Structures are given as structure tokens and as C-alpha cells.
Amino acid sequence: MNPFPVYVFQPELAHERERARRLSWLSIWLLMSAALLMAFTVGNSQTMKTAWVSDVLSLVPPIALLIAMRVELHPPTERFPYGYTRAISISFLVTAAVLSLFGLMLFIDAALKLFRGERPPIGTVVIFGRQIWAGWTMIAALAYSLSCGFLVGRLKLPVAHKLQDRALAADAKMNHDEWMSEGAAILGLLLVAFGYWWGDAGSAAIISLNIMRDAWETIQQVIADLMDEAPNVLDRHQLEDLPQRVREAVKRYDWVAEAAVRLREHGHLITGDIFVVPREHTDLPARVERVAQELATVDWRLHSLTVMPVATLDQTTPAHPG
Amino acid sequence: MTIIPYLVGACLLATGCGLPKDASGTVERVRGGVLRVGVIHNPPFVIDTGTAVRGVEGTLADAIAQDLGARIEFRRGPEHVLMRALHTRELDLVIGGLDAKVPWVKEAALTRPYYTDEKAHVLAVPPGENAWLVKVERVLRQHEPRVGQLIAESAQ
Numbered sequence: 001m002n003p004f005p006v007y008v009f010q011p012e013l014a015h016e017r018e019r020a021r022r023l024s025w026l027s028i029w030l031l032m033s034a035a036l037l038m039a040f041t042v043g044n045s046q047t048m049k050t051a052w053v054s055d056v057l058s059l060v061p062p063i064a065l066l067i068a069m070r071v072e073l074h075p076p077t078e079r080f081p082y083g084y085t086r087a088i089s090i091s092f093l094v095t096a097a098v099l100s101l102f103g104l105m106l107f108i109d110a111a112l113k114l115f116r117g118e119r120p121p122i123g124t125v126v127i128f129g130r131q132i133w134a135g136w137t138m139i140a141a142l143a144y145s146l147s148c149g150f151l152v153g154r155l156k157l158p159v160a161h162k163l164q165d166r167a168l169a170a171d172a173k174m175n176h177d178e179w180m181s182e183g184a185a186i187l188g189l190l191l192v193a194f195g196y197w198w199g200d201a202g203s204a205a206i207i208s209l210n211i212m213r214d215a216w217e218t219i220q221q222v223i224a225d226l227m228d229e230a231p232n233v234l235d236r237h238q239l240e241d242l243p244q245r246v247r248e249a250v251k252r253y254d255w256v257a258e259a260a261v262r263l264r265e266h267g268h269l270i271t272g273d274i275f276v277v278p279r280e281h282t283d284l285p286a287r288v289e290r291v292a293q294e295l296a297t298v299d300w301r302l303h304s305l306t307v308m309p310v311a312t313l314d315q316t317t318p319a320h321p322g
Numbered sequence: 323m324t325i326i327p328y329l330v331g332a333c334l335l336a337t338g339c340g341l342p343k344d345a346s347g348t349v350e351r352v353r354g355g356v357l358r359v360g361v362i363h364n365p366p367f368v369i370d371t372g373t374a375v376r377g378v379e380g381t382l383a384d385a386i387a388q389d390l391g392a393r394i395e396f397r398r399g400p401e402h403v404l405m406r407a408l409h410t411r412e413l414d415l416v417i418g419g420l421d422a423k424v425p426w427v428k429e430a431a432l433t434r435p436y437y438t439d440e441k442a443h444v445l446a447v448p449p450g451e452n453a454w455l456v457k458v459e460r461v462l463r464q465h466e467p468r469v470g471q472l473i474a475e476s477a478q
Contacts, residue, residue, distance in 0.1 A: 044431070118428065118449070119345055119448075119449040119450020119451075120449070120450060120452075121431025121432075121447070121449040121450060121451075121452065121455055122342070122452050122455070123431070123433060123434055123452070123455045123456065123459050124434065124455075124456050124459040124460065124463075125434075126463070131459070131460060131463055133341070133342050133452070133456055135342055135452070192342065192452065193341045193342040193343065193452075194341065194342075194343055195342070195343035195344055195345050195347075195452075195453075196345070197345040197450040
């Protein structure tokens with residue numbers, strides 16, 4: 001066996017990964033175009049400034065994902081003998097840090113403006129020789145940004161499900177949830193148009209809270225990764241039955257008397273240890289090696305499993321909390 | 323995205339319906355009433371003779387008042403006092419050869435430049451009075467072609 005295996009995706013999944021990569025690039029271009037459009041219209045509006053930062057921040061996850069996808073399939077090295085599959089966790093960490101920092105900063109900014117009663121001056125712009133209120137151009141830019149986020153979010157979600165990709169799913173959700181930010185910004189500007197000056201900083205506060213909520217969800221993911229959490233159902237806080245299925249598969253070998261399995265998410269993949277109490281000991285090393293290979297077919301994400309023969313097992317399943 | 327055409331339509335409609343509005347109704351108050359203008363002597367933009375205010379921005383202030391059928395009331399004072407008065411809406415407009423780089427952006431709202439040489443020349447209005455800001459900027463744009471000539475006249 002090879003103790004330093006390189007994971008190879010099956011053609012169908014490799015194809016989906018290619019789609020994920022292309023969609024990430026599409027997001028980057030679309031969100032950048034929206035950010036550029038918003039930068040031209042931003043003016044003195046706090047809500048516009050916040051929505052713009054929120055839009056630029058939503059570039060971070062796809063960029064991190066693209067980097068992680070490049071790095072994660074590198075073969076293990078002397079320095080990183082377990083391989084690079086967890087690169088994606090680092091991209092989560094970076095995203096969480098950036099989001100929480102900016103979210104907090106923008107919230108304080110908006111809260112101070114509300115508290116001090118700073119009113120947003122929004123004047124006119126001249127477009128194609130017509131002089132119109134800049135608020136309308138801001139709303140148009142926000143509507144464009146909203147559609148971009150909605151579109152890429154919708155496109156990425158099915159790919160994320162096929163790949164069981166937590167990072168892509170989180171990114172898709174973040175894009176999709178941008179409609180709340182842009183919607184709040186549009187509402188805020190409409191309030192300003194009707195003479196309610198607090199609409200601007202008020203909606204900016206809501207958007208910054210939305211950014212902080214994204215940050216919190218990402219932090220939870222980072223914590224779960226660091227704690228070697230068992231495989232989870234995508235989009236739901238629910239454990240998968242994969243460890244049980246692997247255990248049943250092991251116990252189906254007639255030379256296995258008892259077995260215990262522990263699995264953890266390893267970036268996009270799943271790895272772990274399988275302990276077996278053998279019934280017969282002839283040819284044991286070869287049997288163990290074959291089990292390790294064959295078990296990887298139970299789920300495509302299983303990778304680099306360790307099978308360990310032991311004399312006895314005190315416990316075959318971990319404790320249930322509560 | 324089906325909402326965009328509606329949104330654009332709504333924007334066009336809104337412009338027709340007198341949006342944006344002021345937070346504190348400056349346009350409504352000034353129309354046919356009193357336009358309170360803060361004055362900082364700064365030739366050739368503002369020439370304060372004590373009895374009258376001339377210069378480019380004096381002319382522009384007249385044009386704005388005329389547009390709304392208002393009478394002008396001048397108030398003199400140091401720049402920071404006048405800007406403060408804008409913030410508390412005791413003044414409606416400050417003229418003083420201000421350029422877009424003045425550090426008053428937080429206290430006052432600056433108009434878009436009505437003239438650009440090495441500086442971008444602006445007027446200042448109370449922040450949040452967006453119908454008023456739009457009104458002032460529209461009058462400024464109407465007079466944009468005349469500004470070069472006005473400066474030359476005022477400089478004599």
C-alpha cells in the first residue's frame with residue numbers, strides 16, 4: 001500500500017469540479033463588475049458604502065475556493081505527510097476573519113452615524129446629458145449586484161450538492177443571501193428619497209449585521225473543522241450515517257469478529273481509522289490492506305483510511321451526548 | 323430578474339412625483355420665502371461689499387433665489403461658524419469660493435462642482451436636504467456655460 005496516497009476524482013466528479021471552478025470564476029467577474037458599478041455611484045451614502053464592501057467581501061470565498069482547489073490535490077510531502085486536502089479549512093478561516101472584521105467595523109460606523117444624526121447628502125449625477133438624483137443610479141447598481149449574487153448563488157448550489165462541497169455551498173448561500181443586503185440598501189435609499197434620513201445608516205446597520213451573521217456561520221465551520229467533526233449532512237446540522245455504513249461493510253467480512261470506525265471530514269474528503277478484531281490470523285496483513293482499499297468504495301469521499309487489527313475492543317461506537 | 327424593469331419604472335415615476343424629498347423640508351420653506359445664505363468674502367467668487375454680495379457665487383445665489391421666488395438674507399461669519407450653522411439648518415446655503423477638498427464634508431453637504439479650474443468649485447448646503455441639494459445642483463448646471471464669463475467679469 002501507499003501511505004502517502006494522492007486522491008483522484010472519478011471523471012464525473014472531476015467534471016463537476018471543473019464546473020465549480022468555472023462558476024467561481026464567473027462569480028468573481030460578475031461580482032467585480034457589480035462592485036465597479038457600485039464604486040462609480042457610491043457617493044455619500046453609508047448604506048451604499050456598506051453594500052459595496054459586502055459585495056467586495058463576497059469575492060473572498062470564491063477566490064479562497066479556487067486557491068484551495070489548486071492546492072488540495074497536491075501529493076503529500078515530507079513537511080505535510082497527510083497531504084493538502086484541508087487547504088479549504090484555511091480558506092474558511094480567512095473568510096471568517098475578514099467578514100467578522102469588516103462586519104463589526106461597518107456596524108460601528110453605521111451606529112455612530114445614526115447616533116450622531118448624520119444625514120446623508122445625496123445630490124445629482126449627469127448621465128447621457130440628463131441630470132438625475134444619484135439615489136436612482138445607486139438603486140440601479142444595487143439591483144444589478146442583487147441579480148448577480150442571486151444568479152451565481154443559484155448556479156453554484158446544485159454543483160455544491162453533487163460534490164458534497166461545504167465550502168461551495170456556504171459560498172452559494174452567501175451569494176444568495178446578498179439579496180437581503182442589497183434589498184435593505186435599496187429600501188434604505190428609498191426611505192432617504194422620501195425624506196427619512198435615518199433610512200441610510202439604518203439599512204447600513206442591517207447589512208453589516210448580515211455580514212457578521214455570515215462570519216459567524218463561517219466561524220462555526222472553522223471550529224467544527226478544527227475539532228475533527230464527523231461527516232455532516234450538507235446544509236443541515238445533522239451527522240451522516242457514513243460511520244455506521246462503513247462499520248457494517250467491515251463486519252460483512254467473515255474474518256472480522258468486531259469493528260469500530262471513526263471518521264472525520266478532511267477538506268472535501270473524509271478520512272479516518274477502522275479498528276478490527278480478527279477471527280482468524282492467517283494472512284492478516286494482506287487481508288487488512290484489501291479491506292482498506294475496498295472500503296473506499298462505500299463512499300467516493302473516503303480517502304486514506306487506516307485499518308488497524310486489535311485484540312479486543314472495549315467500545316464499538318462513541319458515546320452519544322446526553 | 324423580473325424586478326428590474328419595475329425598479330427602473332419606479333425610479334422614473336418617482337422623479338416625476340417630486341422625489342427625493344428633504345428630511346426637513348427646505349425647498350418648501352424657501353419657495354416664495356427666505357433663502358438664508360452664509361457669505362465668506364473670497365474674490366472673484368464672492369465679493370462682499372457690505373451692502374451687496376457680488377462675484378460668481380453671488381450671482382448663482384441670486385439665480386437660485388429667483389428660481390424659487392425667494393428673498394435672500396445674508397449672514398456673514400467665519401467659515402467654521404457658517405458650516406456649523408448649515409449642519410443645524412440655520413442656513414440654507416454657504417457661498418465662499420469653497421472647493422471640494424474642504425474638510426467640512428461631515429458637517430455640510432457639498433454640491434457637485436459648478437466650475438473646475440485647478441480646484442473643483444462647490445457650494446455648501448445642509449446635509450440630508452436632498453430635494454434642496456438637487457434643486458441647487460440643477461440651477462448650477464443651467465448656469466455652468468456662463469461661469470467662465472462671470473469669473474472674467476468679477477476679476478476686473
